[in-house]
Amino acid sequence: MFSTFVKSFSSGQNVVMQQTRNTFILKRRFPPTLHKKGGKPPKMKARHFIYDLVEETNVQRKPDMKIILNQFVDGVGKAGDVLTLRPNVAYKEYLMPGLAVYGSPENLAKNEKQEYDTIDEDKKFSSPYVQRTMRGLSHLVLQITMNKLVPWTLEPWHVRVSFRKAGFVVPEHAIEMPPITIRGPDLSLQNKEFYVTVTINKTEKVNVRCRIHHWATGLDRLPSVDFHWKKPMEALIPEQAAVLEEMSLPV
Amino acid sequence: MASSRIQATLRQLSKTYKKKSRFDIGIASELPAAYKKFWREWKVLKPAAVHFVPQEGKWKRDELTGETLPVQNIPLPLKHPAELHEGIWGGEAVIKGFQKRDQLRRRVAHYWVPVLKRTVVRSEVLNTHLSVTVTERTIQLINDHYGFDHYLLKTPACDLVSMLALKLKKQILTELMNGCPRYANNPIKQKEIYEEYKTYLTSYTPEEIEWYGLSWYEALCKVAKQKEAANKPIPLKNVYRKNLLEKLKEAGIEGSHSSAEEMSNATSWLSKMNPFGKKDEA
Incomplete structure (x- = not known):
């Protein structure tokens, strides 16, 4: 049962009508003929515009993202904490409101050196929760x-x-x-x-x-x-x- | 033999003959090199493969015959609707083509349109949030570049495509060139931001930034305006009056009441009239 499902999924052509919420990656079903070096590409015919949707990596789950908090966030952590989150959550809830910065190599290096002891809010509470x-x-x-x-x-x-x-x-x-x-x-x-x-x-x-x-x-x-x-x-x-x-x- | 000579001449001519490009016709020939550079970056350079997987390498071997064949990646033709320029689609575009859904069925026309959504992006240099129409790929690219400004500044114009992105890039570059005046109230932050982004300024001169992100029509308008401002016509009456006064001076006829300078500066009697004044005033 499962194997048949996998087979129909991987064969591609049977599930062309599937909606995918990503960049469409297509492939010509009939590739055009080769042309001369430095010359013009061959004249395209209608069959060269028949495209197949490639089952591509974009459907895959995107990897988690690292961000660095730049202030105390209730229930999450204090300034300088490195969080690993889903990209959507990190972007919408932390990066756009300005609660965090991207965990780029430079920022991470800077974060290690920097000390946040001076911030009063951290001292107020014994834990972020x-x-x-x-x-x-x-x-x-x-x-x-x-x-x-x-x-x-x-x-x-x-x-x-x-x-x-x-x-x-x-x-x-x-x-x-x-x-x-x-x-x-x-x-x-x-x-x-x-x-x-x-x-x-x-x-x-x-x-x-x-x-x-x-x-x-x-x-x-x-x-x-x-x-x-x-x-x-x-x-x-x-x-x-x-x-x-x-x-x-x-x- | 005559035909061969004609052929030879033609060959010779075809070598010397150069087809006129768009930069050789009319006012466009006066466009500066700075704009040509931008145009090349925008329209001539090949954009990154977004909607297809390019084949790697220069050559490949046919598995069946063992024949060596060149790899020729012909990109899928993309449609750039007007709406593309109102958002930042991250190189995605509409694809027009056919689907062949079954072996024994006629192909059907299909448009592959990217999924668009409106979201917020934050520009550090401009110190603002912007609400823009983007695709999932744009957000992914922004995250990969660790910020919206880095994404815009690092990506060439051919991959940004949209006018909105190019205009924003130009604004960011101008802002950097002026030393981030939006952070004037916070000098520490201002310096920090400038230090972070100043590396991008090295690849542009101020003139190039001025001509960056202009559409063809805008660039032509700009040239025309500059040209007009440079040679502004002088009214002929002023020229003639000056000439006459000089001639009179040469002839030794002194103006009985006023010198040449005064005459040229004297206001016309017309300007003294006030048609909107009261009757007895006029």
Whole structure:
């Protein structure tokens, strides 16, 4: 099956009607006769204008391109980083907006010598992806699911597990718990919120909004609320109210 | 015997006779060498093979007979529509020809038209972004040359083909010749750009840059304009007046009121009249 496909593809003439988004490379089906040295080419007849499309290298995937960032780009890298990208992406998203320069041999040599330490923006963040992570965390409403029937005290590992369920792997030492100890089950906590502080790369600090949900099965189960993460809630700790007020809720 | 003599004469004549080229007729004979150089680069030089794969080498051997045959690459004739000059197609053009889709079927006419798209290119020397119609090949070439300016400056006119590309090239060369005045507010950058591109200036003289990228008609207009400016006609009345005054001077007849200089400088009574003034003023 596959071999027949390859055969029909490579024979060329059966797939003449294929559209190709590239430079047409053609071939005369009937090449003209030879002419004298230094003389005029022979008179062309209609058959000399019958062309066949050559299955050519242009259809092939173009090789990746090297570019050098000349400034800090959020989520990509810092100035001086050499990226290897698809030519279209590199051209449209980096070279034309002026975020990068071509990775020509001269530019690469210059890049090795140059030092970008003086640029402040690089120092601000511990990694190019920090801003993205911070944005993700600051918009998060973390549901901490706790038991409705068995007594508990909120501990960092509860928060860690909740983070993992929300798609963030946060080590316990990076989580700063709220100043009070929270004990349960306590249904008055259900409609309250507080924040924990997460430290990324031991440098950047982000506040993450947390809400406790009491979990049970059967008749004890709490009724479900639609879009509960969009609704504003009361602060559990009065000192945190001002900060929580400023943090935006997901739309 | 007479016929052979005629033949000999003809042969002799054909050696000395030179067919008139377009640079020998009319005002075109006054075109400078700078323009001829550009014309040669644009129209006479063979462009790179874009739409066919040229055969390598000078000779090849016939596999069946062992006969040695010369390699003669006859390029496919290309059509250059007017739209080509409004974009930068990177040497691509329209091909008119036939497709023979089946052995037992009549050939059908077909035009192979390049896929065009509008995109942005950035010129470092001109310090601008431009929106131009290009082909995928153009972008590829720009990337291979590490920049739009490098691509334009390195590629000969016969491969650029389009008028837009040639005009841009001329503008870039002029800009370089003047030392990148667009970067006047940033001398460090200005120097950097100039250092990067100055090697291209060595292959052109200022006159050649002036005559670069002109179409045939534009070049002729330019020559005509220069010619007109060079020999501007002097009104005969001025000449005659001057002659008369000189004659009078020679004859020793002094102007009773004014000297020759004053006469020639004196304004005409006509200019004193103001037809648009008030009645009592006139």
